[in-house]
Amino acid sequence: MTKIKAYAADNKDANLKPLEIERRDPLKDDVKIDILYCGVCHSDLHQVRNDWKNSAYPVVPGHEIIGKVLEVGSGVTKFKVGDLVGVGCLVDSCQTCSACKDDLEQFCENGATFTYNSKDKHSGGHTFGGYSENVTVNKEFVLKVPENLDPKAAAPLLCAGITTYSPLAHWGVKKGDKVGVIGLGGLGHMGIKFAHAMGAHTVMITTSPSKSEDAKKLGADEVLISKDEAQMNEHANSFDFLLNTIPVGHDMNPYAALLKRDATMVIVGAVEPLDPLHGGSLIMGRKSIAGSLIGGLKETQEMLDFCGKHNVVSDIEMIDIQNINDAYDRLQKSDVKYRFVIDMKSLKDS
Amino acid sequence: MTKIKAYAADNKDANLKPLEIERRDPLKDDVKIDILYCGVCHSDLHQVRNDWKNSAYPVVPGHEIIGKVLEVGSGVTKFKVGDLVGVGCLVDSCQTCSACKDDLEQFCENGATFTYNSKDKHSGGHTFGGYSENVTVNKEFVLKVPENLDPKAAAPLLCAGITTYSPLAHWGVKKGDKVGVIGLGGLGHMGIKFAHAMGAHTVMITTSPSKSEDAKKLGADEVLISKDEAQMNEHANSFDFLLNTIPVGHDMNPYAALLKRDATMVIVGAVEPLDPLHGGSLIMGRKSIAGSLIGGLKETQEMLDFCGKHNVVSDIEMIDIQNINDAYDRLQKSDVKYRFVIDMKSLKDS
Numbered sequence: 001m002t003k004i005k006a007y008a009a010d011n012k013d014a015n016l017k018p019l020e021i022e023r024r025d026p027l028k029d030d031v032k033i034d035i036l037y038c039g040v041c042h043s044d045l046h047q048v049r050n051d052w053k054n055s056a057y058p059v060v061p062g063h064e065i066i067g068k069v070l071e072v073g074s075g076v077t078k079f080k081v082g083d084l085v086g087v088g089c090l091v092d093s094c095q096t097c098s099a100c101k102d103d104l105e106q107f108c109e110n111g112a113t114f115t116y117n118s119k120d121k122h123s124g125g126h127t128f129g130g131y132s133e134n135v136t137v138n139k140e141f142v143l144k145v146p147e148n149l150d151p152k153a154a155a156p157l158l159c160a161g162i163t164t165y166s167p168l169a170h171w172g173v174k175k176g177d178k179v180g181v182i183g184l185g186g187l188g189h190m191g192i193k194f195a196h197a198m199g200a201h202t203v204m205i206t207t208s209p210s211k212s213e214d215a216k217k218l219g220a221d222e223v224l225i226s227k228d229e230a231q232m233n234e235h236a237n238s239f240d241f242l243l244n245t246i247p248v249g250h251d252m253n254p255y256a257a258l259l260k261r262d263a264t265m266v267i268v269g270a271v272e273p274l275d276p277l278h279g280g281s282l283i284m285g286r287k288s289i290a291g292s293l294i295g296g297l298k299e300t301q302e303m304l305d306f307c308g309k310h311n312v313v314s315d316i317e318m319i320d321i322q323n324i325n326d327a328y329d330r331l332q333k334s335d336v337k338y339r340f341v342i343d344m345k346s347l348k349d350s
Numbered sequence: 351m352t353k354i355k356a357y358a359a360d361n362k363d364a365n366l367k368p369l370e371i372e373r374r375d376p377l378k379d380d381v382k383i384d385i386l387y388c389g390v391c392h393s394d395l396h397q398v399r400n401d402w403k404n405s406a407y408p409v410v411p412g413h414e415i416i417g418k419v420l421e422v423g424s425g426v427t428k429f430k431v432g433d434l435v436g437v438g439c440l441v442d443s444c445q446t447c448s449a450c451k452d453d454l455e456q457f458c459e460n461g462a463t464f465t466y467n468s469k470d471k472h473s474g475g476h477t478f479g480g481y482s483e484n485v486t487v488n489k490e491f492v493l494k495v496p497e498n499l500d501p502k503a504a505a506p507l508l509c510a511g512i513t514t515y516s517p518l519a520h521w522g523v524k525k526g527d528k529v530g531v532i533g534l535g536g537l538g539h540m541g542i543k544f545a546h547a548m549g550a551h552t553v554m555i556t557t558s559p560s561k562s563e564d565a566k567k568l569g570a571d572e573v574l575i576s577k578d579e580a581q582m583n584e585h586a587n588s589f590d591f592l593l594n595t596i597p598v599g600h601d602m603n604p605y606a607a608l609l610k611r612d613a614t615m616v617i618v619g620a621v622e623p624l625d626p627l628h629g630g631s632l633i634m635g636r637k638s639i640a641g642s643l644i645g646g647l648k649e650t651q652e653m654l655d656f657c658g659k660h661n662v663v664s665d666i667e668m669i670d671i672q673n674i675n676d677a678y679d680r681l682q683k684s685d686v687k688y689r690f691v692i693d694m695k696s697l698k699d700s
Contacts, residue, residue, distance in 0.1 A: 099611060107611050107635055109587075170636075237459075249626070261449060261457050264638070271630040276599070276623035282641025283621055285457055286520075288614070289639050291632025 001025065001123075005347055006132035007321050008058035012050040015325040016131070018350065019058055024122050024136050031079050031142045032071040033087065038130035039064025039155035039314070040340035042186065042247060045328050047117050052271075056117055062130025063089045063115040064158040064341075066151045076139045084151060086143040086304065087135060088158035089294050091115050091127060095140065103298040105141075131321065133348055143301050146308025153313035156186065156339040157304060159294065160314065164191040165303040166295035167243055167266040168198060175199030177240040180224065182255060184211045187245035187269055189315060189338035192218045195243070197310040203239070205255070214337070218315070226254065237261070237285065245269045252289065256281040264288040314339045320346035351375065351473075355697055356482035357671050358408035362400040365675045366481070368700065369408055374472050374486050378425040381492045383435055388480035389414025389505035389664070390690035392536065392597060395678050397467050402621075406467055412480025413439045413465040414508040414691075416501045426489045434501060436493040436654065437485060438508035439644050441465050441477060445490065453648040455491075481671065483698055493651050496658025503663035506536065506689040507654060509644065510664065514541040515653040516645035517593060517616040518548060525549030527590040530574065532605060534561045537595035537619055539665060539688035542568045545593070547660040553589070555605070564687070568665070576604065587611070587635065595619045602639065606631035614638040664689045670696035 001022040008019040026032045044061030046052055065087040069079050079085060092113035093105040100108050113121065116129030128135075145154055164187055173179055179200040181191035188204070195202040196219030203222045204215035212223040224235055232254055239258045242265035249272050255265055256277070267274075267289065282289065295303065307313065315338045319327050327340045351372040358369040376382045394411030396402055415437040419429050429435060442463035443455040450458050463471065466479030478485075495504055514537050523529055529550040531541035538554075545552040546569030553572045554565035562573040574581055582604055589608045592615035599622050605615055606627070617624075617639065632639065645653065657663065665688045669677050677690045 104611070104636075249629075261454070267629050267632060269629070271628070271633055273626035273628050275626060277627055278623050279599075279617050279620035279641060280622070282617060282639065283643045284641070286454075286640065286642050289632065290636065291629060291634070292636050293633045 009048040028075040033067040038062040060128035065130035103296040156314035162295040167292040183245040251275040261285040359398040378423040382421040383417040388412040410478035415480035453646040506664035512645040517642040533595040601625040611635040
């Protein structure tokens, strides 16, 4: 084990502050990664504040990690020192259950190991995320990052990217489909970019007319203001697919009304109770509502390769680790376009 | 137009009573049907009592119609006088929209004509259902009933049958799948019969341990008591498909927990608001909740042919039309195993 610098929260009410943590030295199948950049996901904030009632302190958040390979174990041939790599929300899983065999490690039946706040098989404690100098990860959970992408702006692909790419890909969104992306935040802005890159007629669905201009810059062909009943009626029964990124409970019925017969709306943001859904909203038109959680490793690599090919990255605002608490305050007010990314040099130099 | 005997409700608080109505004489493409039996669906009761706020009085309910062909128009070759036929929830649609072309007339984009309480293109008034001596229907909406089935017990196939068969068929339930049918009433008892006949390992999911014996007689391999948390936990993440026939609002979260990864629960009963669904119930395991409404004419014929082949009919209790109001009272208390069917001879002889 080696002691390294990190930023952590000690309890749910605490600000993040410097803390020394221990990382394992690379095992045979491990890759040790020098962390260059780490995106700031809303989940980081939830975990720090114990919103999901499962936080184990100290919490070192961060699961949108971009770095360079520092060292590889003897069993690693796929990566070499100096490679540009990424680590997302997962750092381990059983690799043997039916979910893992189906390349859906996020649903590992024996319990996936998440990048932070998850039981750590190696240390016996819990995992520490990317707000740290480096990280040691099993090779199966390390991703290649296309060299043509700006590595800073690629960081959020590891969570916000795969979370939105996966449902679009899994439900087969294709050229010419009419796809709606509901909510314009960290997830929504990636949803628009992906749907657009897949060739869909992409509609930003938002409560805020002020977001129209930005949405169009990001790739939206149209903007639909969800508070405008007349506009909503015009678009009724017309969408092939809806990606719902709203991060809190809300009324899904008006959105279900937008779906074509046999079409699906996928929820990726709201893990909490939603307002009462009318059975009739689904029965009339044989419509579906589904959920989706990040993506497996194979699909995450596909997503990164897709981004390399289509030159898709996030819109980001760079911060130093010393400003993380202010960034959290702004994040909570949705005051970011569209993702904070920490320059980890600020930690190493401190 | 010809005057015939029927039973109707004059207003939402009225009992049903005899009323003379007019039926059109057969047009070129029409089939005139002598009604032998008519099933009693919960929708009949909803429409009579104006629960959906759209009832046009007088309401003549009935959309589970079995009869013999009395007369055919000059354009009809598929049916001849004396054929055993059925009419379900639909008697007309535009036949030209994308839904109709996809054999999903129930979702006709120009508005399907339902068997009762729907705008009637021919009379200018509204349609009258099967609680009547005879009915005249466009040939495309008349179904052949296999001669090996008991015609009385075949009546409920036209609504309860297709409502449960359609989602099982559409979502591809097959031999060896583990299928749960939630709720044991008119719909649920058909769901069990169909899932069993399709070769699925069929589980009746009910709040009432008292229904276990019946469920097994109907074809359930297992009974799962939904109030028993330990039993529910044992079955977590194990179902390939759930058919949810609960007719009122309820909490779907415990049922969603039963679904396997990527599996779907289909709602066919509750057209009203459901209790708040947790986003996490779908996100964890990429699960879906969908709705389904009866079925198109092609699939309804397939269902009847399937019933002929597998000898599937409903469990019924025969009544005379004069007892319909008592039957409604009992229906509201779920005091029927499992469907009332009216012997229409009682109307003709009156």
